[in-house]
Amino acid sequence: MRRMLFKSLVHGPLTEAAPVADAAALAELAAQVDRVSRLRLGRTLFIREIDAGSCNGCELEIHALNNVVYDLERFGLRFVASPRHADVLLVTGPVTTNMRQALERTYQATPDPKWVVAVGVCARDGGVFAGSYACVGAVSSVVPVDLHISGCPPSPITLLKGLLALLENQETAASPSAKSSAN
Numbered sequence: 001m002r003r004m005l006f007k008s009l010v011h012g013p014l015t016e017a018a019p020v021a022d023a024a025a026l027a028e029l030a031a032q033v034d035r036v037s038r039l040r041l042g043r044t045l046f047i048r049e050i051d052a053g054s055c056n057g058c059e060l061e062i063h064a065l066n067n068v069v070y071d072l073e074r075f076g077l078r079f080v081a082s083p084r085h086a087d088v089l090l091v092t093g094p095v096t097t098n099m100r101q102a103l104e105r106t107y108q109a110t111p112d113p114k115w116v117v118a119v120g121v122c123a124r125d126g127g128v129f130a131g132s133y134a135c136v137g138a139v140s141s142v143v144p145v146d147l148h149i150s151g152c153p154p155s156p157i158t159l160l161k162g163l164l165a166l167l168e169n170q171e172t173a174a175s176p177s178a179k180s181s182a183n
C-alpha cells in the first residue's frame with residue numbers, strides 16, 4: 001500500500017492529457033449552427049437523445065457537447081428529457097430487440113415536424129453488432145432517419161457539423177423523410 005502511494009506521488013496519474021480544443025474553429029462552427037437554427041426554427045433546437053443499444057461510446061461524445069469546452073446550450077441547442085418537447089431525436093447504437101418498442105414509442109410521442117439523426121456506424125448499419133441475435137439492426141429499419149452522422153464514435157465537432165447539416169438541408173426541413181449523411 002505504501003509502495004503504491006509512493007509510486008502515485010512520484011509518477012502522477014495514469015490518465016491521458018485532455019484534448020486541446022480548436023477554440024476558433026469551434027466558435028465559428030457554433031456561430032453557424034446558432035445562426036441557421038434561428039433562421040430555420042426561430043427559436044432553440046431541442047434534442048432528445050435515445051440510446052437504442054449502443055456501447056455508450058457515442059454517449060460519451062454526446063455528453064461532451066454539454067461540458068465546459070463545447071457548452072452546447074450557449075448556442076441555443078438543448079437536450080430535453082421528454083420526446084414531447086423535442087425537435088430532434090438523436091439515436092445511437094444498433095437497435096436492440098429490447099429497445100425497438102421504446103424507440104417506436106418515443107418517435108410516436110415526438111410532435112411533428114421532427115427529425116431523426118442516427119449517430120455512429122452502429123446506428124447506420126449495426127456496425128460491430130450487425131447480425132447479432134439481440135439486435136434488430138440499423139435505426140432506419142425501425143424509424144425514418146433524416147441524417148446519419150458517421151464515426152465510431154463521432155467527435156463532438158462531427159456531431160455539431162451533423163446538426164448544422166441537418167439545419168442547412170432545406171430539403172430535409174421540408175421533407176423529414178429525405179435522407180442525407182454527415183462525416
Ligand code: SF4
Pocket residue numbers: 053054055056057058092093094119120121122123127128151152153
Ligand atoms: S458506433 Fe462505435 S462508439 Fe458508437 S455505439 Fe457503435 S461501437 Fe459504440
